[in-house]
Each structure stands twice: as structure tokens, then as C-alpha cells.
Amino acid sequence: MEAIITAATVLTMYFNAINSNDVNYMYNGDMEDGKVNKIEVYEKNSDQQMEQKTEYCYKYDEQGRLADKEMLSWDEAKQQWTKSSRLTYKYFKNGYNVEVSYWNSDKQQYDLPAEVTLYRSQAPNLTTVKTYKMNEQQDNMYLSSSMIVMEPLDTQLLAAQ
Numbered sequence: 001m002e003a004i005i006t007a008a009t010v011l012t013m014y015f016n017a018i019n020s021n022d023v024n025y026m027y028n029g030d031m032e033d034g035k036v037n038k039i040e041v042y043e044k045n046s047d048q049q050m051e052q053k054t055e056y057c058y059k060y061d062e063q064g065r066l067a068d069k070e071m072l073s074w075d076e077a078k079q080q081w082t083k084s085s086r087l088t089y090k091y092f093k094n095g096y097n098v099e100v101s102y103w104n105s106d107k108q109q110y111d112l113p114a115e116v117t118l119y120r121s122q123a124p125n126l127t128t129v130k131t132y133k134m135n136e137q138q139d140n141m142y143l144s145s146s147m148i149v150m151e152p153l154d155t156q157l158l159a160a161q
Helices: 007-018 155-160
Strands: 025-032 035-044 050-060 066-075 080-092 095-104 115-123 126-135 140-150
Touching: 115 140
Parallel strands: none
Antiparallel strands: 025 035, 035 050, 050 066, 066 080, 080 095, 095 115, 115 126, 126 140
């Protein structure tokens, strides 16, 4: 299973967003070396003015794969971005994990992951997806969902056989 979350994937998501027909949102991206580093999202308010809403910051590993996606929210009172949550991507030979962590403003750090989703290739065109969530009372994680994703077979490959 090849990692699908690359710098090119993030760039495609950005271009899809800015070409959207939704006039209530505007996107401002910061790019460097063909990689999206940051996307600011603005939303139209009731006075038809654009207001800062969300900021996404992206970090990549040495292979150009997405390593972190941090989400920040605009704090109007403080007039600054405040950390909200983070997705951390960990890659393995047969798949990858996506960990969701939330910002703890009291500790000024991200808490341990509240949710982890494991994507694992089991066979060609067959991937298992398991999501675990944190059970705070018992201080452990439990399986909250599990599914199998079957990708369509390449019809050109079948026709050649």
C-alpha cells in the first residue's frame, strides 16, 4: 500500500477549495517548493465582510508525505490564531495511522491522541480501516469502528488477461 497523503495531495485539495463555487469562503495559501505550508480560511459574515475563521498548517516528512496537519481557530478577542487540534500521520510498510490530538490550553501542549485510525493494506485492492477512541474513565482506547475498503479492479488490467 502506497502512502496517498503527499504534498501533491494537499496541493490538489487546496486548488479544489479555491476553485469551489462556494462564495461564503475564501482561501489564502502559503506555498514553498511546490508544497502547501499554510491555508487561511475566511468566511463571509452577516455584513458581507470576510472574517478570519480557520488556519491549517502542514508539515511533511523527508519523503514528501504529510506528517502533521494543525488546525487553528481565530480568536477575535485576542486578535490571534489559537491552536485547536492536530492530525499526525505515521507511515508503515503496509499502511499508515492518523492520530487526532486536541490542544490543552492549560498545559500549553497537545493531549495524547483522542482517536487513532489505522489504514492497513491486506491484499491488492483491499484495505482495512479501524478507528480507536480514547476511553477517559479507563485510560485506554477502544475499537469504535472497523471496515474493509475494496477498491475497484483496473478494467484495463482485466481486459489484457
